[in-house]
Amino acid sequence: MATSLNQNICFIGGGNMAQALIGGLLSRGLPTTRITVSDPVEQIRQILEEKGIQTTTDNLEAIKNADVVVLAVKPQVLATVLQPLKDLLSDKLVISIIAGAEIQTISDLIGGSQRIVRVMPNTPALVQTGAHGIYASEAVNAQDRELTSQILAATGLAIWVDTEAQIDAVTAVSGSGPAYFFYLMESMIRAGKNLGLDEKVATALTLQTALGAAQMAITSSNSPAELRKNVTSPNGTTQAALEVFDRAQISQNIQAALAAAQKRSQELAQELSDKTKSV
Secondary structure, eight states: OOGGGOSOEEEEOOSHHHHHHHHHHHHTTOOGGGEEEEOSOHHHHHHHHTTTOEEESOHHHHHTTOSEEEEOSOGGGHHHHHGGGTTSSTTSEEEEOOTTOOHHHHHHHHTSOOOEEEEEOOGGGGGTOEEEEEEEOTTSOHHHHHHHHHHHHTTEEEEEOSSTTHHHHHIIIIISHHHHHHHHHHHHHHHHHHTTOOHHHHHHHHHHHHHHHHHHHHHOSSOHHHHHHHTOOTTSHHHHHHHHHHHTTHHHHHHHHHHHHHHHHHHHHHHHHHHHHTO
């Protein structure tokens, strides 16, 4: 592990995504003594303590010796959590994985510091195959950016975007993206059953096909469009299925769906900003 990651990292919130990042960091060799988690839920603290992680219910105590503070709480409690920490985070790198929490919203709550990185993760981080979109303002230097990349790369792909507005697009594509694939899997399994397959058989075939297709797309020099064409024989079974998709305008509907997800992401960010201003 690179020495630049030999930092004290505090997680405010110890839920699934925080645990995914912690698991990735431990697998990369970060000592448990470098990690502290603050969470009010006893069961969560017990799970982490069994891994040797230091836990507490006191956020002030948790951040005391931290170099990096990862915000991993629910959006609705963001203001409540951060107000007692106001002016105490200016010397720390703050990484937020809170959906809808814009950098300015967080900055206002912590006293004006702009040393904040905003991340849109996704749930496959739980199995170290996440896809993280990352944005930071110019106040975050190259060293902090590299440190952030290393922390997130422990659980998957970490990609920086050029503007904070693009985080809403990341939310639509990869943040919500796993649900789209699960939806397709559900539909394929149901179709397999309707065609006479046992549910276990239909499920196994669907999941392995999804894994194989993703692996081919990742490792191939061809684009997904080219790979699709390669398995579509003229007048064959695949073409018959794809023609049904085209008649139903599946591609257009997917694009409309992601646009709706992006719009909702923008709305949630505005709602959270308005809420914190009124607190």
